Amino acid sequence: MSKDNEILEEFTSKEYEHGWSVNYEADEAPVGLNEDIIRWISSKKEEPQWLLDWRLKAFRHWEQMKEPTWPNVSYPKIDYQKLRYYSAPKQKSKPKSIDEVDPELLKIYERLGISLNEQKRLQGIAVDAVLDSVSVGTTFKETLSKLGVIFCSFSEAVKEHPELVKKYLGSVVPATDNYFAALNSAVFSDGSFCYIPKGVRCPMELSTYFRINAANTGQFERTLIVAEDKSYVSYLEGCTAPQRDENQLHAAVVEIYAAENAEVKYSTVQNWFPGDKNGKGGIYNFVTKRGICAGDYSKISWTQVETGSAVTWKYPSCILKGDHSTGEFYSVAVTNNYQQADTGTKMIHIGKNTKSRIVSKGISAGKSQNSYRGQVQIMKRASNARNFSQCDSLLMGNNCGAHTFPYIDIHNSTAQVEHEATTSKIGEDQIFYCNQRGIDSEDAVALIVNGYAKEVLNQLPMEFAVEAQKLLALTLEGSVG
């Protein structure tokens, strides 16, 4: 048993790998939050009037709102006036392609293992890299534009495709949706925009990579994905931040709109700085993610691997409005040290014959608290709706906690809804079994954790699955067995 504990101890005491920061010249907004700051951000980004009005409306609403206290997490009160809401790397002129981006900035991404240049040549992934508040470069733009796929930074989209942005912005997550969505709507700085036209199957994975570099800066990006009829896109999102003593706020919004027969697959590997071993520092990750299956036979699938952040508060959701539409949610959430995660999903069944599937795997170690909070709602006209939910928790050590709060609301008798949850630990007998077969205890834990999370990791695109497995290894293990 003590051997087990030692191994657990070793696994659970790994350090954060992406904890460095780079000094570069930055364009920053003054500290604080008021209407002038919003006007400042808006003019900095040369935004049209309607967007500024939209921001101000969101801000005025936000001022009336109270920070939610219902999540099962605790953190010191955030002083929103002490944050900086905009920080951008200074560039002499806007780069036309990746080759013109400041090599300093590219180096940051290279250190992260996201070489924008290399990726361009070797892998078939289009990347939009977002540093602090703005997008620094998007790869593969031309190839994509031949198919009519629009993949660019949000600010570019506002300038070049205002009609699309205007139509879909806030259509899934209204500016007044919740406290952090309202804050994001007021001050969002950049993000990615993606539009897949009718009948197009996007030939490559699209990817955004978020990085917070500056200190005392909140990152507020917005991602908007619109998939027209019969289109398909697989979208990846990754994130890291430097190691700092203060807590940093990340309040993003992701909106997905799927029209008839469209399919959107959204995968996240979230590895924001989780704070050090004593719970100092780390990112507050308060994110609103929601997709709407607006058309019949559409499908939205969320896959997330959550390993970072000091406090996570995030519920990627699906509104299944179209008949026969499908929503999926696959999640692995790992918490260690003093991390807290309150994450899960909402599946709102509105259309007939809608289906949803939830697979959530929580792993808690150290002194962390891991909560699953989910809602399955079957509305009155959603005949023959089907849901299956499974949420499992794995506890490592006896100072951590695992919590499940599933809400199941059914208003239609033809619905078939199942929910199951288990909580367990890695058994001594399981490790012993592996030992007998020549696998040492360290590898055995790795093997068991990977096996446990497999069902979710299998859903990730190949390139990401590798990264995710590595991350799991880093967060909990010495090496992957």
Add this chain to the structure above:
Amino acid sequence: MSLSVKKDDKLSDLFLQTKPVPSGLEGFSGLKSEARQILLERGFPTTKNEEYKYTNISKRIADSIENPDAPSPISDTSQIESYRELLASIDGYEVVFNNGIPDLSQTDMSDAKFDAQLFSAMDASVAGRIGTIEKSEKDAFSALNTLSFSEGLFINIPDGTVVEKPIVLIHYVQADKNGDCIHPRYFVKSGKTSQATIIELTVYTGSQTVFVNALSEWSVAPNAHIRHYKLQDGHKDTLEVHNTSADVDRDATLMSVVLSLQAGMIRNNLSLNLNAGNCEGNMYGLYLLNGKTHVDNHTNVDHTQPNSDSNELYKGILTDHSRGVFNGKIFVRQIAQKTNAFQQNNNILLSEDATVNTKPQLEIWADDVKCSHGCTTGQLDEEALFYLRARGMSKESAKALLLYAFAGEVLDKISIEPFKKYCEKIVHERLGGSY
């Protein structure tokens, strides 16, 4: 926590007037004023309160209850025919609650191995136990009961005693007019290595709107085995809140079976504190709802020490406009290693307008535990129906048979044969099957 809205004010006006403490209950004045203080501060729950999100019982009470005091006692309860046959077949110790007031005069205690005392006449040594298991701060209606009860029953089962015949608590409720309410309360103390079964029934003699706000506390000593069966079958204008709380000690078992049928609205708060090793808490419930009946079962199991077990199974069959709410909480504290906690909630919806809200909640701080919960909502299995019909059963009887089998899993937990038979019979009637 000030969640009071305008409706609440009506409830506060109704229930929180200062009143003298009933004679004989002076010892409880501290408890009562504390309850009053809590209600003044927090008010009554609205749907904004997470615990009462789906059950707006405060509004129902505010809309229909006029009189905070219990109606005058029924002159002769022995004339009431309901459950006569059942009571005769059970042949237990009948303790009558006459409009909320326990009346021991009708109980034949000659061969009883337990004793029963009124709160107003109880020993000071045990009076201090009242209000220690179910505390006022837990729930507004629990505080309301503490504030409002005007008499209570203390049942003491001595160490080493096996009470062979069941103790039947029968509540007779007869409102003088619409809008009355009663606050029955009792405490069961079971000694070491004792055994007893307690059956609780409620009889409504009229069709008036009436609110029953019951509270019971259970202290289960080491190695005691206590079973509690409750049948809730009123009419469309009955509002009931039941707060039931138990402390379970080493090697002991507490089993609760709640069967809910007809009512306007029922809210059951059942909480078990498993305070020592090797003890067991079993909670079972069956709700067969029709009309506009609304039944809400909230259960709370707290595993505070290592090596305890809990099992939970709640099943519901809902038709018409009925609504079933289930919220099961399991807490496993950090030191409560080797806990086994299982929870299940299954629902069958038979009509378009029936609603189910369920929230099976686990909160676990210990790693070496086995906990699981499962929850399903659906319809009858088409294939099972087909199987039965292929063997010559009509659709109606096949359906009834399957539903009966579904309900049977809970009814099987009842071990008092006549009571079980009776429950089976009423469930059978309700499902309307002939097979």
